[in-house]
Amino acid sequence: ADDVTLQLKWVTQAQFAGYYVALDKGFYEEEGLNVTIKPGGPDIAPTQVLAGGGADVTVDWMPSALSAREKGLPMVNIAQPFKSSGMMLTCRKDAGVASTDDFKGKTLGVWFFGNEFPFLSWMSKLGISTDGGDDGVTVLKQGFNVDPLLQKQAACVSTMTYNEYWQVIDAGLTPDDLQVFKYEDQGVATLEDGLYVLEDKLSDPAFEDKMVRFVRASMKGWKYAEANSDEAAEIVLDNDASGAQTEMHQKRMMGEVAKLTAGSNGALDPADYERTVASLLSGGSDPVISKAPEGAWTHQITDKALN
Amino acid sequence: MRRSVVPVLSVVGFLLVMWYAAAVWLNAPWAYDKATRSGEVLTTSTLVADTWSQEKPKLPAPHQVGKEIWKTTVEKKITSKRSLIYHSWVTLSATLLGFVMGTGLGILLAVGIVYNRTMDMSVMPWVIASQTIPILAIAPMIIVVLNAVGISGLLPKAMISMYLSFFPVVVGMVKGLRSPDQMQLDQMRTWFASKSQTFWKLRLPASMPYLFTSLKIGMAASLVGAIVGELPTGAVAGLGARLLAGSYYGQTIQIWSALLMAAALAASLVGIIGIIQRVTLKRMGMA
Amino acid sequence: MGWLIFAVVAWIVGWMLNVWLARRPPSRLTGLASPIVFGITLIAVWEGVVNGFEINQVLLPAPSVIAVRFASSTAILWVDFVQTVLKGALSGYVIGCGSAFLIAVAIDRFPFLQRGLLPVGNFVAALPVIGMAPILVMWFGFDWQSKAAVVVVMVFFPMLVNTVQGLQSTDAMQRDLMRTYAAGYWKTLLKLRLPAAMPFVFNGLKIGTTLALIGAIVAEFFGSPVKGMGFRISTSVGQLALDLVWAEIVVAAIVGSAFYGLMALVEKRVTFWHPSQRN
Amino acid sequence: MTEKQSVISARNLDLTFQTNDGPVHALKDVNLEIKDGDFVSFIGPSGCGKTTFLRVMADLEQPTGGTVTVNGVSPEEARRQRAYGYVFQAAGLYPWRTIGGNIRLPLEIMGVPKSEQAERVNRVLELVELAGFEKKFPWQLSGGMQQRASIARALSFDADILLMDEPFGALDEIVRDHLNEQLLHLWERTGKTIAFVTHSIPEAVYLSTKIVVMSPRPGRITDVIDSPLPKDRPLDIRDTPEFLEVAHRVREGLRAGHQDD
Amino acid sequence: MTEKQSVISARNLDLTFQTNDGPVHALKDVNLEIKDGDFVSFIGPSGCGKTTFLRVMADLEQPTGGTVTVNGVSPEEARRQRAYGYVFQAAGLYPWRTIGGNIRLPLEIMGVPKSEQAERVNRVLELVELAGFEKKFPWQLSGGMQQRASIARALSFDADILLMDEPFGALDEIVRDHLNEQLLHLWERTGKTIAFVTHSIPEAVYLSTKIVVMSPRPGRITDVIDSPLPKDRPLDIRDTPEFLEVAHRVREGLRAGHQDD
């Protein structure tokens, strides 16, 4: 069997259920693949791992991948299982945030580490400065959890529909207490959780073939997970080596993730790509990417895998 | 020894009381917050009861942490991924490997510094400078780079442990290997002892008390290294991963129990060295 | 290949230069020159190896690249320095060392506390304090106050243990002398115990310097405003701006070494009388 | 001649140290009377309790039996009144203070005014022939000079009693002879009462009006020899038959004590 | 009587230490001849270069001028041949080795076979009357016993020359007398050549066949006194006029050296 190493963007959770299902259900095996899934974490840059040869393929967000590409690391999107973005800004109503006009003068929690790009381009689109002051917003680098919102240190924090939002709810706040801004609704959504490989490797037919089989099996895993959400969550739990995840949270997460993957058969929709690039290019004075990238995605793999 | 039992117990008792009080104080805002939103009124007793039993408190009460530790050590099979003993073992193995490597490196460097003037003059300032580099910042890079050359698993974590633990060993051992006074060295000269004889029969035994002191510090540092090394390995397993996962999901109780477990681990490792120290020095007639 | 040869040659030349320096009669100059030569050698070897093996800049940038980035980012580095070092590390260091010192004096006064607090203190000192960082960030907010708090926790116990040990380091004869003068507690403290404790106190202060810096940087990983060395390091890794990451690390190493050196200098002045300072 | 006043008096003194290996009987049934202006030497093999006895007088050790009075009051009271100066075996100067600063130390503690401090420091520095070394640090002086500084320190506050525990133990013979001579002069001039521990028979005989011979396990007084030597003693007196006679008696007493080994 | 062979000979020896405060002239123009079987004592005030001289003989210090030969060869060669045993001022036993282990140490280093080691250790332990203490650790012994153990260690490999630097400096007089007696016996029995540094005039006179008086700044030999005392010397010899006569001469020599201060 051929070895494939997949680097995840984050810790083992239902966000990556498709891959774990494919592994657990033997879909990879059926394709003659021996897949190793490496969980990520707050300090893991999947791009760096890819560059170091620690993985063949990685899950990453497109802004981060495009930025890496401009830094000279030629990453290419070979598949896009996530159709829509799950990112949103969750605010406390009692902090006085009801619409985007209320942001000025507030403190907002944002994820950095390559995830700040959509936020920055959103703010520039709104014409709000991010350097603090009365006319701008004070940005705080949010840690791994939603504490700043609970402790009222920030008026809003970044959340994913499938994860952090529910942590806020679990903590005791009700949806009525909250005002959420989905990036999708604000027109600043960028592509999340795609599969990326290094460009030069794609010209190797053996590697290409491996990836074709990998994407095919992964998508099979994703579709199975969508259909059998609870079972998928159980599989994720079985694979969580830290033993920190709870069943309730993962089942719920799987339900939400299924909504995001629902519209995708795995092939990247060029329109989504263009929208993402446009959004990133408009990133104000300090844009994430300075010019439209070329060759940052390919249907080379999905064409073969899905037909 | 027995003299300190009462004072230690009273200090621990005092700390527990303070802990409970702090838990009330820190968790009260959230309790009030909840109460206002649901329109309840809190009496003192319901407030206290609430602050000591929140699911994600700012500061969990001692009994909450105790219960969590009990649940994750005694009530879980040690092979289970939810067992703290399993995670302690993961951390422990990296700690011990890193400690052994760090001690070895530290002793080698110390011998080099003591025996080689060139090394003495040039290396020591850089050994100090090396410790000013924030290890957590480069730990992920170390892991990625080692990954790139095909090293993964236990070893990268152990390397970070080594990085933190070699320093106290170098400092202590340089002191220790230099602790024989001029007269003792002259003695060796009068017997026309070779360099290696002087090392094995004089410098090394003379450095033992220093060695053990450094080993204790090195062991504690090594544990910190292993935990730090676990954060960027993808939060897979180990006490560091528990800490991180706890932090990621706002599970303060889980953080605290991992933290206390780590402290207990550190204390027992240091304690074991202490016992070895006492036995060895006693047999050497130095205690 | 050329670069690799360069690395090997640099190593040999640097080493021989140091051997030559070591043979010369010791002086201030040779004492300063040889670590510098060693450092330059290391950097040259690094440059050679990175270029020779064509290591991806995303993994490990060459020193020349780092230097260029350093020069062009001084404004950012300065802002981060102020945030992390001046606000976080320094204030935490002062508070932590200061309170540890005072508490040590109090402990020393009451043997009961000494016997009770020290074992507990030693236990806590072995605790991986880094793990406290997320908790303290949660308690004290994301700005520099929480960084200072982490620093306080990190420097407190080494300082406490050292000071207590120092206050007990007087020998019996020195204390007996005070007794023969019928000197009271405060006089004995002021004229005997504190001066005698100074070498130990400075030990604690020196250990604290590197801990303070590490603590302040690491705490920024768990939440921070959008400035600070830890913030920059963690976000730049995500953006693959490894040159900036290393520029920050260089700042950290320089500041840490300078801080340590400063304390060593003050120590030399204050404890000029101690045999270890008289060589 | 009128009977001189008793300055230190020990009655049935007993002192047992509790150690891990069981009790050590450091002093047993010790009786002694030291009169005003006496120069009393204590001699005896190592561990016989000389230091312990001196420390009891100085209230640095509590007897487990019997009584001691110093100037008619308890040692503790005497210590509070700063009735004695104590010179330890090692110089024990504080390394972070200059010689002047070390001598000033007891004066600062006793609250002597600044101006008087300076004057006294000068006076005692001259007394021990260390004028000009006030600004030096202890480690910049030879062992003998350090020892003299430590004596100056004990003299600075002018107590009537001087307790000296082997003050010249670490010095070479010539320097020791010299300091012995000076100590005698000082004693003559000031009329202080001195209790002096030594290991050297000639030193004890040369200096004292009274020699107390002690023996160990348990520490007790085996002999008290009153010296027949005149008050005025040139160094050459040590070659006289009277001197040798006394020295012989002391040596015999010591040897008897050693027999038990 | 045939002329005895020269064992140690110094010609125009000079030694200057370079220190931070400028050069220290520790030995200047020193000439001395030590013959086979001699017992030579070095006496002089502190800092006059006694230790330095002994260290030059032992190749622990390099002279800056003049020559020394030991057994006709250079000190370094003599050291290679393990021609001498050196006893330092402090006992300097390794605390982590038993008394036996300490004495065995030079034998291990010199590669003496195990069986012989044990035998030799027993022999020298008996020689210094420490049989039965082989398994004890140094700190379990009194200062005098430790000093004897250190002498035993220097004797263990049976060098013909013994260099002793104030070996009894830290002991009390009675113990010291005892060890002096024993050292004399040992010397008589073995016919070793001994160079012995001391501060004590009686000790020097009692032990030596030749007394070298030194004076400081710069360190030089001011007098060499051949002792007229017989080889057989009971302790009481110290009360005889001949003894006092020699002692007097030594003291005069010493005092002359001190005059410069």
Ligand SMILES: Nc1ncnc2c1ncn2[C@@H]1O[C@H](COP(=O)(O)OP(=O)(O)OP(=O)(O)O)[C@@H](O)[C@H]1O
């Ligand atoms: N603090 C102590 N605890 C236990 N035993 C002690 C203590 N101080 C002294 N001793 C013991 O008491 C005995 C007398 O000791 P002391 O110091 O008075 O002797 P010394 O005559 O001064 O001897 P040296 O001439 O060696 O100074 C010794 O056996 C000693 O070991």
Ligand SMILES: Nc1ncnc2c1ncn2[C@@H]1O[C@H](COP(=O)(O)OP(=O)(O)OP(=O)(O)O)[C@@H](O)[C@H]1O
């Ligand atoms: N390593 C050294 N470096 C510099 N000066 C030294 C060194 N060793 C000795 N001296 C100096 O040389 C002189 C002679 O010293 P030495 O130790 O030989 O004297 P000593 O006669 O043995 O004195 P003591 O009786 O005090 O042992 C002294 O002034 C001493 O300070």
Ligand SMILES: Cc1ncc(C[n+]2csc(CCO)c2C)c(N)n1
């Ligand atoms: C330090 C750090 N903080 C936040 C994110 C953002 N992020 C990207 S995917 C994901 C999982 C969603 O549940 C999260 C939180 C990150 N990568 N690293």
Ligand SMILES: [Mg+2]
């Ligand atoms: Mg004594």
Ligand SMILES: [Mg+2]
């Ligand atoms: Mg000497």
